[in-house]
Amino acid sequence: DQQVKQNSPSLSVQEGRISILNCDYTNSMFDYFLWYKKYPAEGPTFLISISSIKDKNEDGRFTVFLNKSAKHLSLHIVPSQPGDSAVYFCAASRRSGTSYGKLTFGQGTILTVHP
């Protein structure tokens, strides 16, 4: 059962424009959400996160939005740069309890930013 889903396998964007990556989850016990970026031959690297008590978190060009009622989150990258081309993973976790620290990942979205 896929508790975290990224329904778009790939996204192509022009440099300077906005990239929007989407993620849906089904488990209402998740209270912390993260985005990771992965380049080939490297492990995932943390990008940005958001707690379930917030609906928006910004860090430079990256903004994550959380809609708890829809169980949906999105990552906005503005402006997109060719160096942003990578696989982006959405992940969900719980900040307490027996599942603390366990990350549940989506399938990933390949972002390509064209110059």
Next chain:
Amino acid sequence: DAGVTQSPTHLIKTRGQQVTLRCSPKSGHDTVSWYQQALGQGPQFIFQYYEEEERQRGNFPDRFSGHQFPNYSSELNVNALLLGDSALYLCASSFLRVAGVKTQYFGPGTRLLVL
């Protein structure tokens, strides 16, 4: 400061064999988690080690076992290998109980191919 290191980088085994993968955590980290990433999928949680004990386990059979040593390094063992065990195995280290979920750093992974 070295990040998370994993060895070997690549490995080829045949069905039925056993394999051991190794992970050295980032300096100061005391918690190690292992993930399996099949081709085209997101990483899937295998288990987490803290204070030399398995603290959480994902939906993986007993053929998958692990160990954490006093220096916090960890091993992942897989017995009776199946073709479906072919994947990228990722190790993530963290100072989880102090610094939180988002401070999990991933290694570059070990690519296992089972023939």
